[in-house]
Amino acid sequence: MINNYIKVAYRNMRNNKGFSAINILGLATGLAVALIIGLWAYHEASYDAQVPERERVFQVRRNFNSNGEILNFSTVSLKLAATLKTTMPEIEYLAETDWMGYHNLKAGETKVALDGAHVGDDFLRIFQYPLLQGNINSIFDDPYAIVLTESAAKALFGNADPIGKTVRIDNTDNLTVTGILKDLPENSTFRFKYLMTMRRMEQAYEFVKEGRKSGYGNNGFQEFVKLKPDVNMKQFAAKIKDIEKVETTSENAMNSEVVLQPMARWHLYGKYENGKDVAGLVDNIRTASIVGFLVLLIACINFINLSTARSSKRAKEVGIRKAVGAERKFLIFQFLVESFIITFLAAVIACILVALALPLFNRMTATTVLIPYTSPWLYILLLLAVIVVSVIAGARPAFILSSFRPVKILKGMRVGKTSSTSRRILVITQFTCSIALIIATIVIHSQVDYARNRPVGYDKDLLMQAHIPNEVATHFDAFRNQLLQTGVVTNVTASSSPVTEVYSHNDLDDFPGKLPGETVEMGTFSVYNHYFQTVGMKIVAGRDFREASADSQSVILNEAAVKRLRLKDPVNQTITWGGRRLTIAGVVKDALMLSPYAQADPGMFVPNVADKSWGIIRLASKVNPHTAIAEIEKAFTAYSPESAFTYQFTDDEYNYKFRQEVLIGRLSAIFTCFAIFISCLGLLGLAAFTAEQRTKEIGIRKALGASVTQIWAMLSKDFVVLVLASALLASPLAFYFVNRWLQQFDYRVDISVSVFVIAAVGALLVTLFTISYQAIKAALMNPVKSLRSE
Numbered sequence: 001m002i003n004n005y006i007k008v009a010y011r012n013m014r015n016n017k018g019f020s021a022i023n024i025l026g027l028a029t030g031l032a033v034a035l036i037i038g039l040w041a042y043h044e045a046s047y048d049a050q051v052p053e054r055e056r057v058f059q060v061r062r063n064f065n066s067n068g069e070i071l072n073f074s075t076v077s078l079k080l081a082a083t084l085k086t087t088m089p090e091i092e093y094l095a096e097t098d099w100m101g102y103h104n105l106k107a108g109e110t111k112v113a114l115d116g117a118h119v120g121d122d123f124l125r126i127f128q129y130p131l132l133q134g135n136i137n138s139i140f141d142d143p144y145a146i147v148l149t150e151s152a153a154k155a156l157f158g159n160a161d162p163i164g165k166t167v168r169i170d171n172t173d174n175l176t177v178t179g180i181l182k183d184l185p186e187n188s189t190f191r192f193k194y195l196m197t198m199r200r201m202e203q204a205y206e207f208v209k210e211g212r213k214s215g216y217g218n219n220g221f222q223e224f225v226k227l228k229p230d231v232n233m234k235q236f237a238a239k240i241k242d243i244e245k246v247e248t249t250s251e252n253a254m255n256s257e258v259v260l261q262p263m264a265r266w267h268l269y270g271k272y273e274n275g276k277d278v279a280g281l282v283d284n285i286r287t288a289s290i291v292g293f294l295v296l297l298i299a300c301i302n303f304i305n306l307s308t309a310r311s312s313k314r315a316k317e318v319g320i321r322k323a324v325g326a327e328r329k330f331l332i333f334q335f336l337v338e339s340f341i342i343t344f345l346a347a348v349i350a351c352i353l354v355a356l357a358l359p360l361f362n363r364m365t366a367t368t369v370l371i372p373y374t375s376p377w378l379y380i381l382l383l384l385a386v387i388v389v390s391v392i393a394g395a396r397p398a399f400i401l402s403s404f405r406p407v408k409i410l411k412g413m414r415v416g417k418t419s420s421t422s423r424r425i426l427v428i429t430q431f432t433c434s435i436a437l438i439i440a441t442i443v444i445h446s447q448v449d450y451a452r453n454r455p456v457g458y459d460k461d462l463l464m465q466a467h468i469p470n471e472v473a474t475h476f477d478a479f480r481n482q483l484l485q486t487g488v489v490t491n492v493t494a495s496s497s498p499v500t501e502v503y504s505h506n507d508l509d510d511f512p513g514k515l516p517g518e519t520v521e522m523g524t525f526s527v528y529n530h531y532f533q534t535v536g537m538k539i540v541a542g543r544d545f546r547e548a549s550a551d552s553q554s555v556i557l558n559e560a561a562v563k564r565l566r567l568k569d570p571v572n573q574t575i576t577w578g579g580r581r582l583t584i585a586g587v588v589k590d591a592l593m594l595s596p597y598a599q600a601d602p603g604m605f606v607p608n609v610a611d612k613s614w615g616i617i618r619l620a621s622k623v624n625p626h627t628a629i630a631e632i633e634k635a636f637t638a639y640s641p642e643s644a645f646t647y648q649f650t651d652d653e654y655n656y657k658f659r660q661e662v663l664i665g666r667l668s669a670i671f672t673c674f675a676i677f678i679s680c681l682g683l684l685g686l687a688a689f690t691a692e693q694r695t696k697e698i699g700i701r702k703a704l705g706a707s708v709t710q711i712w713a714m715l716s717k718d719f720v721v722l723v724l725a726s727a728l729l730a731s732p733l734a735f736y737f738v739n740r741w742l743q744q745f746d747y748r749v750d751i752s753v754s755v756f757v758i759a760a761v762g763a764l765l766v767t768l769f770t771i772s773y774q775a776i777k778a779a780l781m782n783p784v785k786s787l788r789s790e
Contacts, residue, residue, distance in 0.1 A: 002337070006337070006341065013342070018688070019688075020342070022302070022306060022681045022682070022684065023307075023342055023346075024345050024349065025346075026302040026346075026678045026681045026682065027299045027300075027347075027350075027393070028345075028346040028349035029295075029299060029350075029353075029674050029678055030297075030674075030678060031296065031385070032349075032350040033291075033671050034293070034295065034385075035351070035354050036354055036358070036369075037288050037292035037667075037671075038289075038292070039354070039358075039369050040365065040369050041289060043368075044187075044268065044281060044367075045268065047187045047188065047189060047266070047268070048189050050188070051129070053128075054263045055263075056092075056226050056227045056228075056229065056231075057225070057226050057263040058224070058225050058233070058260040058263065059223070059260070059261045059266065060081075060084070060224065060258060061074050061076070061258075061260070061261055062074075062075070062076055062256045064519075064521065065255040065256075065257075066255070066519055066521060067518060070275040071272075071521070072259070072272035072275055072277075073219065075219040075505070076219055076223050076258075077211065077216050077217070077218050077219050077220075077221070078096060078212050079212075079214065079218070080216055080243070081094060081221070082212075084223075084225065084240065084243075088239075088240065090231040090239075091225050092227060092228045093125045093226040094120065094126075094224070094225045095121070095122045095123040095125075095126055096120045096222065096223045096224075097118060097123065097222045097223075098201060098221065099222065099503075100115060100190070100191075100192050101115065101116075101467075102114065102116075102467055102646060103116055103170055104170050104469055104640075104642065104643035104644050105168070106167070106168045106169075106171070106642050107156040107157055107166070110155070111643065111644045112156065113644035113645075114155070114194065115191055115192055115193055116194040116195065116196065117190075117192045117194075117195055117196070118195075118196045118197065118200065119195050119197070119198060121140045124136060124147075124181075124195070125226070126224055126226040127190070127224075129181050129184060131179055131180070132150065132180045133179055133180040134163070134179025134180060135179075138178075139178050139179045140197050141178075142176060143197050143203065144173060144174065144175050144197075145176055145177075145196070145197060145200075146169075146175035147178060147181055147194060147195040147196075148179075148181070148193070148194045149181045149182070149192075149193050149194065150180060150181070151183050152193040153177070153180055162177045162180065167194075169196070170470065170643070171469065171471060171640065171643060172204065172470065173200065173204065175196065186367070189266050189267055207220070215250050216244040216247050216253035216256065217251075236260075240258045240260075241257050241258055241259070244256050251517070251519050252519070252521075255519050257275070267281060268280055268281050268285070279744065283741075283744075284660055284663070284664045287664055287668075287741070288667050288668075288671075291437060291667070291668060292671065294436075294437060294675060295671055296389070297429075298430050298433055298678045299393075299678050300389060300393040301426045301682065302430070302678060302679075302681060302682035302685070303342070303394070304396050304426060305426050305427065305685075306682065306685045307396075336394050339398070340386065340390040340394070343386050347386045351382075355371060364663070364666060365667075366659075396422075423686070424722055427683075427686070427726075428722055428725050428726050430679050431679060431726035431727075431730075431767075432726040432729045432733070434672070435726055435734070435760065436730040436734040437668065437672040438672055438676075438762060439730065439731070439735075439756060439759045440672075441665065441669045442755050442758065442759065443734075443755060444661065444668055444738075445665050445669070447748060447749045448662055451661075451745070452658065454596070456591060456654065457537060457589050457591030457592055458535045458536040458591045459535070460499070460651040460654050461651055462620075462625075463534075463616065463617070463618055463619070463651070464616075464617040464619060464629075464647050464649055465498040465499060465500075465614055465616050465647065465648055466614070466636075466647035468494060468612050468615045469643040471640035471642075471643070472639045472643075473494070473612035473613075476494055476612050479492075479615075479635060479639055480492040480493075482635045483631070486635070487623070488632070489617050489618060489619055489620060489628065489632070490618045490619070491530055491533055491618040492530070492534060492615065492616070492617050493531045493533075494528040494531075494613075494614060494616065495525055495526065495527045495528065496524075496525060496526035496527075496608065496611045496613050496614070497525055497614060498614050498650075498653065499593065499616060499650050499653075500593060500650060500653040501593065501594075501653075502523035502593050502601065502603070504523065504524045504525075505521050505522065505524065506521065506522070506577060506578065507519060507520065508520045508521075508565075508576065509576040509577060510575065511565050511567075511575040511576070513567075520564060520602070522564070522602035522603055523601050523603035524604055524606065525603060525604070526607075526611040527545075527606070528608065528612055531545070531616070532545075532588060532605075534616050534617075534618050535591075535616060537591055538588065539556075539587070539588055539589075540559070540587050540588065541571055542570075542571040542585050542587055543585055544586060545605075545607045551585070552607055552608075552609075553580070553581070553583060554582060554583050554584075554585040555584055555585065555605065556585055556587065556605040557570060557584060557587055557588070557605075558600060558602065558604075559587060559589060559590045560590050560600045561604055563602075567584075570584045571586060575604075582606070592654075596654070596747070597746060597748070598745070632645075632647075676763075676766060680766060680770040683719060683767060683770045684770055684771070684773070684774065687715070687773075690715060694715070694778075698778055708776065708780060711778065712776055715775040716775055719767055720767065720768070723764050723767045724760070724764070726763070727756070727764075734756075734759075735756075738751065739751060
């Protein structure tokens with residue numbers, strides 16, 4: 001019986017090649033889109049899944065009550081780490097870390113600049129990454145030990161055994177290689193190439209020593225814990241929540257609550273609202289998943305519409321089968337088998353399309369999504385998907401076709417008219433989805449462009465930022481003068497943070513008009529001479545800094561800080577920060593150093609001779625950037641021959657902040673095009689069916705003098721009405737969802753009526769273009785042949 005069903009399905013596809021091709025191509029496209037999005041979502045959700053027992057691993061974070069607004073920070077104090085270690089038996093391991101930045105490494109004559117971290121001794125017991133060489137129990141016994149990944153060891157030592165060899169870091173300390181880690185996978189939150197001990201950091205940096213001695217308010221590190229197997233996470237979180245509030249003299253500690261974030265949520269839930277991780281990359285995955293579902297739904301609607309539309313062509317077959325005793329359930333099963341075969345063929349084509357498209361998709365998303373060919377779950381899920389889609393797509397045609405009464409069919413009565421209304425509803429549903437996707441895509445691109453074009457408060461073009469080693473920082477004035485003499489730069493300065501980031505947030509101790517118990521935390525920038533001129537930030541009140549060494553008791557606030565402190569005439573007023581009384585020398589215009597979608601954060605700029613972590617360099621406009629970089633590297637190497645010169649352009653770093661929104665915009669645009677393509681395939685098939693059904697009517701109209709234009713208008717009218725109805729339905733639905741999406745941005749575009757008009761007109765033009773071929777083809781037919789064929 002199954003063989004017979006397969007033969008009938010094959011003959012039906014062979015006899016209706018055009019409609020079968022449309023069905024298979026439409027379903028294949030829908031399945032390919034859904035499969036790519038599914039693989040991407042799985043890849044993103046699998047971040048850190050390679051870490052054993054990750055359900056017991058958490059990051060320690062803080063919720064800070066800033067005058068009623070709950071802010072979440074990943075920065076915590078070293079005192080908190082010590083307290084948790086000594087007072088919380090529920091913790092199996094705890095490790096503090098720095099912020100995992102670049103350092104210069106040298107082995108022999110080989111120099112590299114790689115991302116690494118200082119970590120607590122139990123870090124690799126919490127994160128059990130595969131250790132290829134070395135002993136986990138003694139790997140960090142020496143404060144000056146370093147553990148390399150495979151790729152870092154290869155870069156430094158080639159094929160030689162690195163264990164026991166020496167690596168010099170930042171031209172300050174010699175470290176001994178004690179272990180080799182397997183390279184971390186791409187879907188890992190951490191991206192370090194080597195690990196060093198926190199004890200080495202404590203000996204190398206004074207601020208770490210101070211951090212060990214100071215209280216809960218000195219927050220500048222990361223901390224991770226692994227709980228014991230039988231510990232209830234919620235009960236433990238409640239136990240440590242108020243652990244800092246014993247330090248009653250610290251406003252920061254009294255307004256902070258300690259919270260835990262599970263490792264499984266680190267990658268997907270990076271955005272906190274009211275102290276809870278509620279959003280992040282997971283929103284983009286959900287959006288893409290909805291788009292994928294809609295594209296697949298549109299493909300299924302195509303199948304349903306075309307199958308039911310051609311029901312009259314198979315009516316006699318159904319009538320004869322019923323007349324000779326075929327039961328309805330067997331007919332239903334036959335049509336479902338046909339649906340399964342078409343869906344299976346579409347799935348095979350979809351897999352081929354996905355394999356071809358994944359390299360391009362990976363380049364676009366900067367990921368390494370792979371098809372897990374060796375996983376049996378892939379084939380199980382694909383089979384389930386084929387079954388589900390074939391049932392969804394084939395159920396309605398199967399029940400409609402099997403319901404025909406054989407007496408009426410064999411007497412020549414027309415069938416299938418009652419399904420025309422349902423076909424119209426499905427076409428409206430199909431184009432409602434497509435038009436809604438068009439609207440969403442336009443709004444996403446408009447939002448990105450709107451944020452990109454807003455004033456940033458500084459000149460990011462031709463601005464370079466580079467990490468500065470100690471040797472360059474010590475001779476920074478000479479380094480600056482040498483660069484200026486080359487003529488390839490127009491200004492040079494230094495700062496504790498790059499222009500596009502804020503590395504430090506601090507509380508103000510006191511300011512004019514401070515209320516009892518009020519807390520103000522703002523971004524803090526230690527800057528050197530000529531900072532504002534180099535960056536291109538404008539002083540709007542007061543004066544710029546003089547020489548940093550002679551102006552150490554001054555501070556410059558941005559406009560957001562002045563507003564936050566409620567200062568009407570800020571110049572020459574005093575604030576207290578870190579026990580220092582600082583006089584406000586001036587006010588600088590707000591600059592976007594964090595999110596380009598948010599208002600500028602309150603910030604203060606303090607002159608500092610010592611902290612020159614980042615060099616900020618303004619290139620000359622008439623000099624080739626490659627020439628300028630070569631001259632800068634030459635000067636850099638003259639002062640620090642042991643260090644590798646690494647740099648970044650400020651405009652590139654700023655544009656990188658748009659990556660998630662740009663990505664979802666691109667995905668939406670591409671998948672919307674696929675949705676429109678599938679919808680057009682369905683329209684093409686329905687237009688061909690409509691023209692075929694009305695062949696005699698068209699012949700009579702032509703014989704009576706109707707023009708080609710009139711015939712085209714007659715056949716197009718119904719489809720145009722359906723698309724316009726879809727636009728009316730899609731507009732409020734799309735507005736609701738895109739407006740909700742926009743609410744996450746403080747700086748957002750207004751949704752114009754023109755967006756809905758453009759989407760509707762675009763859909764209408766595509767519809768007319770699609771159906772015009774069949775309509776004009778039918779209108780040009782010889783009426784004599786049309787009437788004779790009937």
